[in-house]
Amino acid sequence: MDATPETTADSVLAEFAAGICRRMAEGLLEHTGGELRSFLSAESARLQAALADPATLEPAEQPHDPPRFSRKGHVVINTNPVTSHRNVLAPLLTEKLEDDRAVATVGPLPRQYQGPRGMLHGGYVGVLLDQVLWDVVFHRLGHASFTRTLNLTYESPVPLGEELTVEGRVTKIDGRKTFAEGELRSGDTVCARAEGLWVSPR
């Protein structure tokens, strides 16, 4: 049971703190020595200032994820590691869903997602495609399902530091099985393709 239910201002503060943690994660891989100390000190001071006086945050600011509560009144936090503004691991998507199709933009992604030098780690390519394909399946079906298979083809390296597009489409529904496919693009270049199967719960 939550003794202190979340307010909108708490959610704004949490997302502000997550933003600082994201910048810190990025800065830890960018700065060294004295520059690193100055960077960490400045980011810590911004968080301390916001905690001491929440009015230093933009007063009209709304959280991306406003407080939600379960039927029993417990706070429900969006933990999604791709889309939650409060989860510092999340690269964050802006997504449009229409019928059988989803189109999302993500990035530019910083260096904590790096695999090969200057390029996105292949596992994160799968994470982004899994999420967007799951989203379009959820949108189409109206209920959650589980990823059963996800086959990836890496066509070309995915650059960091550039906006990316991730697209997903439902291709077939057969009972509990929903098939979907999609791709991840950098500009006009298709960097990876995915196809998979999502199974609805019994």
Ligand SMILES: CCCCCCCCCCCC(=O)SCCNC(=O)CCNC(=O)[C@H](O)C(C)(C)COP(=O)(O)OP(=O)(O)OC[C@H]1O[C@@H](n2cnc3c(N)ncnc32)[C@H](O)[C@@H]1OP(=O)(O)O
């Ligand atoms: C609001 C919420 C927020 C939730 C927020 C969610 C955030 C997004 C998450 C992103 C997506 C994920 O990461 S999801 C998490 C990653 N995935 C998982 O953890 C899933 C782990 N696997 C499982 O739990 C299970 O294997 C299931 C549930 C997927 C399937 O088990 P099952 O229910 O026993 O299904 P089963 O009978 O074996 O198969 C169902 C049907 O599919 C067919 N089938 C099975 N495998 C295959 C296959 N490889 N190729 C073809 N067909 C297949 C079977 O023949 C059968 O067909 P027929 O006889 O019916 O014709």
